[in-house]
Amino acid sequence: MKFIISSSLLLKSLQAIQGVINASNTLPILDDFLFDLKDSELTITSSDLETTMSVTIKPDKAEEPGSIAVPAKILVETLKTFGEIPVSFTMNESNLNVELSAGDGKYKLAGHKSDEYPKTPALENATSLELNGSVLSNAINKTIFATGNDELRMVLSGVFCELSSDDITFVATDAHKLVRYKRTDAHSEESASFVLPKKPLNILKGVLASQETPVKIEYNRTNAFFTFGNITLVCRLIDGKYPNYDAVIPKDNPNKLTIDRMSLLTSIRRVSIFANQSTHQIRFKISGKELILSAEDIDFAKESKDRLTCNYEGDDLEIGFNSKFLLEMLNNIDTEEVLIEMSAPNRAGILTPVGNENKDEDILMLVMPVMLNK
Amino acid sequence: MILSNRNIVHLDLDTFFVSVERLVNPSLAGRPVIIGGMSDRGVVATCSYEARKFGVSSAMPMKMARMLCRDAIFIRGDMELYSRYSHLVTEIIAERAPVFEKASVDEHYLDVTGMDRFFGVQKWCHELRQAIIQNTGLPISLGLSVNKTVSKIATGEAKPNGELQVPGDIVQPFLFPLSIRKIPGIGDKTYHLLRSMGVSTIGTLSHIPQEMMERVMGKNGIILWERANGIDTTPVQPYTESKSVSTETTFEQDTTDIIRMKEILVRMVEKLAFSLREQQKLTSCVTVRIRYSNFDTHTIQQQLPYTAFDHILIPVVKNLFDKVYQRRMLIRLIGVRFSKLVPGNQQINMFENSEEMINLYQAMDRMKHKYGDKVVGRAVASS
Numbered sequence: 001m002k003f004i005i006s007s008s009l010l011l012k013s014l015q016a017i018q019g020v021i022n023a024s025n026t027l028p029i030l031d032d033f034l035f036d037l038k039d040s041e042l043t044i045t046s047s048d049l050e051t052t053m054s055v056t057i058k059p060d061k062a063e064e065p066g067s068i069a070v071p072a073k074i075l076v077e078t079l080k081t082f083g084e085i086p087v088s089f090t091m092n093e094s095n096l097n098v099e100l101s102a103g104d105g106k107y108k109l110a111g112h113k114s115d116e117y118p119k120t121p122a123l124e125n126a127t128s129l130e131l132n133g134s135v136l137s138n139a140i141n142k143t144i145f146a147t148g149n150d151e152l153r154m155v156l157s158g159v160f161c162e163l164s165s166d167d168i169t170f171v172a173t174d175a176h177k178l179v180r181y182k183r184t185d186a187h188s189e190e191s192a193s194f195v196l197p198k199k200p201l202n203i204l205k206g207v208l209a210s211q212e213t214p215v216k217i218e219y220n221r222t223n224a225f226f227t228f229g230n231i232t233l234v235c236r237l238i239d240g241k242y243p244n245y246d247a248v249i250p251k252d253n254p255n256k257l258t259i260d261r262m263s264l265l266t267s268i269r270r271v272s273i274f275a276n277q278s279t280h281q282i283r284f285k286i287s288g289k290e291l292i293l294s295a296e297d298i299d300f301a302k303e304s305k306d307r308l309t310c311n312y313e314g315d316d317l318e319i320g321f322n323s324k325f326l327l328e329m330l331n332n333i334d335t336e337e338v339l340i341e342m343s344a345p346n347r348a349g350i351l352t353p354v355g356n357e358n359k360d361e362d363i364l365m366l367v368m369p370v371m372l373n374k
Numbered sequence: 375m376i377l378s379n380r381n382i383v384h385l386d387l388d389t390f391f392v393s394v395e396r397l398v399n400p401s402l403a404g405r406p407v408i409i410g411g412m413s414d415r416g417v418v419a420t421c422s423y424e425a426r427k428f429g430v431s432s433a434m435p436m437k438m439a440r441m442l443c444r445d446a447i448f449i450r451g452d453m454e455l456y457s458r459y460s461h462l463v464t465e466i467i468a469e470r471a472p473v474f475e476k477a478s479v480d481e482h483y484l485d486v487t488g489m490d491r492f493f494g495v496q497k498w499c500h501e502l503r504q505a506i507i508q509n510t511g512l513p514i515s516l517g518l519s520v521n522k523t524v525s526k527i528a529t530g531e532a533k534p535n536g537e538l539q540v541p542g543d544i545v546q547p548f549l550f551p552l553s554i555r556k557i558p559g560i561g562d563k564t565y566h567l568l569r570s571m572g573v574s575t576i577g578t579l580s581h582i583p584q585e586m587m588e589r590v591m592g593k594n595g596i597i598l599w600e601r602a603n604g605i606d607t608t609p610v611q612p613y614t615e616s617k618s619v620s621t622e623t624t625f626e627q628d629t630t631d632i633i634r635m636k637e638i639l640v641r642m643v644e645k646l647a648f649s650l651r652e653q654q655k656l657t658s659c660v661t662v663r664i665r666y667s668n669f670d671t672h673t674i675q676q677q678l679p680y681t682a683f684d685h686i687l688i689p690v691v692k693n694l695f696d697k698v699y700q701r702r703m704l705i706r707l708i709g710v711r712f713s714k715l716v717p718g719n720q721q722i723n724m725f726e727n728s729e730e731m732i733n734l735y736q737a738m739d740r741m742k743h744k745y746g747d748k749v750v751g752r753a754v755a756s757s
Contacts, residue, residue: 175723248724279656279680279718298717320719346732348724370719371732373654373739 001037001066001091003059007082007102010057013044014076016231017053019203020046021072032069034117035091037062045120046072051200051235052120060086066093067114074109121223121234128218129163129188133228136215137208139170140201142181142363145328147198148174155240158195163188167362171245177325178245178366179332185360194219195242200226200235207231249366250348253341255314257286258354261338264291265330267306271295272323274304281370282323287316295323319345320370329365345372379542381495381518382610383471383484384525385503387463388513388534390480392422394459395449397511406446410436419451423534452671454663462510470502475611483522485610496539503537520545521606527556545604550577557601564591564598576602619646620661622709628667632699635708639691641755642710647684648747650712651739654719656680657712660687662694665707674698682720683727683735684752687712 014033025031025048034045040062045054068091078100079087087102091111098111140159148156153175160171168188170181204226208215211229218225219237226233272282275295285292291310296303319342330338335353342349351365387393391409396402406425410418416436428443439446460479467474473485486495496518503516516537517528524545531552532538540548554560554568554576567590573579579602587595600606621642629635639662650657661675674694681687691710699705722732741750 173724175725176721178724243725276717278716281718296717322721346722346729346736366724368722368724370721371651371735372719373651 001035001062001064001068001093002089003037003042003062004086004088005042005057005059006084007079007087008084010087011076011079011082013055013057013230014072014079016207017044017046017055018072018076019206020048020051020053020200022048029069029112029116030118031071031073032112032117033072033075034067034069034114036067036114038065045117047118047120048199049118050197051203051233052118053200053203053231053233054120055232056230066091068093068096068098069112069114069117070098071109071111078107121236123218123223123225124220126218126220126225127188127190127192128216129186131168131186131215131217133208133211133213133215135183135186137205138361139168139181139183140205140208142332143170143172143179144198144201144205145332146172146174146177146179146365150174154238155195155242158197158238159201160193160195160242160245162193164191165189171242173243173245173366176322176368177329178248179329180245180249180362180364180366182362182364183360184362192219193242194224195238195240196224197235197238200233204233248348249350249364250343253343253350255286255317255342256312257291257314257340257342258311258337259291259308259340261330261333261336263308264338265327267293267308268323268326268330271304271306272327274302275323280323281320282326283318283320283372285316285318286310286312286314288312314342317342317345318372319349320372321349321367322370325367329367333363333365345369380485380487380520381490382521382525383486383499383502384517384522384529385463385467385482385484385506386515386517386526386529386533387460387480388515389420389422390460390512391420391451391456393512394456397459398455402447406430406443407449408436408439408443408446409449409451410439412436412448412450421446450670454671454673459510459512463506463512463514466506466509467502470505473610473612483525483610500537521604522608522610523558523601523606524549524604526558527552530556546580549602549604550575550580552576554579554602557598559594559598559601564594567591617655617715618711618713619649619657619715620709620711620713621646622663622707624665624707625705628704628706630702630704635705636692636695637755638708639695639710640688640752642708643687643691644684644751644755645747646710646712647682647687648739648742650682650715651720651735652743654717655715656682656718656720657687657715659712659714660690660694661711661713662691662698663707663709663711664695664698664705666701667704667706669706671707672698672700677714680716680718680721685731 030048036043041056042059043054043056082102085102087100090099096111098109100107143159150156156174162169165187167182167184168186172179213228215226215228223234223236271293272280272295275282276297282293282295289309289312291308294305329351333353335356337354339352339354340349348366348368353363392407395407407422408418408425408430409420410416418432418434418436418439420432421430425443425446430439430443456479464476467482471484475483477483489495489498499516499518503514506514513535515529515533515535517525517532519525519528519540520542524540528538528540554573555565584596584599587599623638658680659675659677661673663673665671674697676690676694678690738750
């Protein structure tokens with residue numbers, strides 16, 4: 001097969017799908033891109049067996065359809081060195097020679113047989129819906145930091161998607177913190193739920209960031225398919241039952257703290273420098289209009305205390321948190337002020353943005369405290 | 375910090391494990407003693423000077439040691455006992471020294487720079503060494519010089535049971551005639567490489583151009599070259615004792631009653647986990663230890679995320695006990711240890727810890743705090 005293509009277009013397309021390829025693979029074929037030329041359209045695919053991503057582009061000139069797997073790293077590295085020039089490829093399927101020539105240069109490498117490349121899962125019995133690209137990337141951005149890393153509870157390592165006719169909800173939790181991101185401007189005709197793994201979501205986040213394009217999402221029992229522009233991504237869903245997150249969100253929270261987000265963020269960051277560096281625990285002591293943050297590390301004789309004025313309704317309260325969780329959450333809220341609702345030192349604290357300009361967006365973050373001695 | 379005029383002390387307990395065994399069992403004195411793994415595949419951890427005469431050395435396969443010195447007394451070794459004595463030594467040093475580093479179970483570095491303004495450093499060191507010998511009964515050697523490397527080499531020369539001072543102006547005359555073997559960090563491989571280059575003494579090594587050392591051995595070559603010239607700027611790293619809580623029980627009669635032993639383990643975990651919560655600490659390493667009736671002691675440990683919850687620790691301890699109790703032999707002792715402690719409170723898990731459970735923990739802890747830790751506990755362990 002032969003084609004001529006602009007180096008920058010090819011490089012851009014390859015970089016969009018390159019995230020799927022792992023740094024080290026047990027199967028050597030997984031180090032490759034699959035090139036497939038058909039009807040003067042070139043489809044390039046990357047895969048790690050769980051996730052498959054492909055991009056379709058139109059070469060300037062193409063002849064002899066065919067397909068072959070090409071080592072990804074060496075190809076991308078070579079293309080990076082070219083400016084904007086046409087590159088002509090000649091790929092021989094029988095002796096697996098791959099030749100590219102650009103300007104006065106000529107480069108040769110060995111490809112692999114295309115039939116060794118993992119097959120893309122077929123789209124069967126799928127249901128579909130459409131979502132705005134920026135909505136999806138925002139949902140991923142706001143939730144993915146809360147996912148877990150426990151290999152014994154795979155289901156918590158992904159983002160839970162709950163579709164209904166009224167809204168779409170994304171949930172992530174590691175059992176210590178939780179984020180629920182709800183969009184009322186998106187909905188699905190059929191109610192369904194599934195868990196998407198972290199890796200493809202991170203890739204989507206990266207590729208979608210610059211695009212407002214609509215994303216078509218199709219799903220069946222085992223896979224989810226994302227199609228937007230000239231890109232398709234297929235990923236295997238995480239199998240297993242997602243825990244009942246709704247049950248752990250306390251409904252009755254009489255103690256309400258409203259505070260400037262940035263000043264809380266900087267204060268926590270400062271106070272937690274003095275906390276133990278393994279547990280990162282800090283203490284909130286709230287009374288009247290005053291929030292006192294404190295941390296200590298007895299082993300190194302470190303201690304810190306800071307005071308913030310806040311708006312508080314409720315009883316005096318002393319509660320302990322892992323400061324890392326609070327920082328991650330506050331960093332993922334955009335509003336000027338946040339509301340922290342609490343009921344008791346042993347029960348979850350709920351963080352929500354105050355005065356969110358986007359009326360279609362409903363964000364709720366939950367953080368479990370640490371058990372303080374009475 | 376002024377690096378040129380430092381006073382660094384290196385203290386090294388002579389044949390530490392053997393010395394401890396001799397304290398416990400004085401009849402071992404003057405006889406060849408070898409400590410290490412008991413199987414044929416085990417290696418020698420340490421051996422007494424009497425055994426060294428027969429050519430036995432540490433890290434040698436046990437089988438070879440047996441052939442070289444058939445009449446030696448072979449001991450399996452009890453790390454728990456050794457670390458207890460090591461701790462005693464550390465305590466004595468901590469009481470007197472301004473800055474010290476515990477480099478291993480039997481080695482300490484002290485930075486006593488500036489102390490000669492008030493005391494004679496050598497006199498002070500001598501008194502420290504005498505105090506350790508008198509209080510613990512363990513022989514210890516001491517080297518005093520300008521940096522860690524030279525002090526350590528000096529200790530090696532002072533052994534057994536001696537002390538040696540190498541002031542800054544005689545560092546090179548002291549080092550140069552010695553074998554390159556004496557430099558810490560030169561193992562078999564480097565030694566053979568250097569010997570093949572015709573280098574046998576530290577003096578010769580110090581005259582090799584630095585660039586050549588780098589070419590042959592990379593970064594390590596530069597370090598070795600510096601060491602050979604008596605240069606070593608590494609500071610004495612202050613030492614913080616890694617803390618742990620532990621408990622153990624010796625049975626009045628040796629037993630194989632697994633159910634009973636597991637009940638005791640549950641009670642031990644309850645007691646230790648409560649003390650962790652009282653001190654606002656969390657553990658991330660659990661160790662279970664058993665001793666068979668023939669005094670063979672076995673330990674097993676497991677890492678886990680920081681916790682101080684009984685209900686997380688109990689299954690871990692039971693599981694470790696099942697793993698370590700391999701032989702159908704009577705047991706005389708069982709013990710549990712929680713180590714790698716960090717200050718902090720238990721993080722509550724939103725799915726696994728109900729509010730009732732947390733309240734129960736807190737209510738039980740309040741009772742234990744007020745009336746003692748035996749007042750309430752799991753029924754399974756109450757008999």
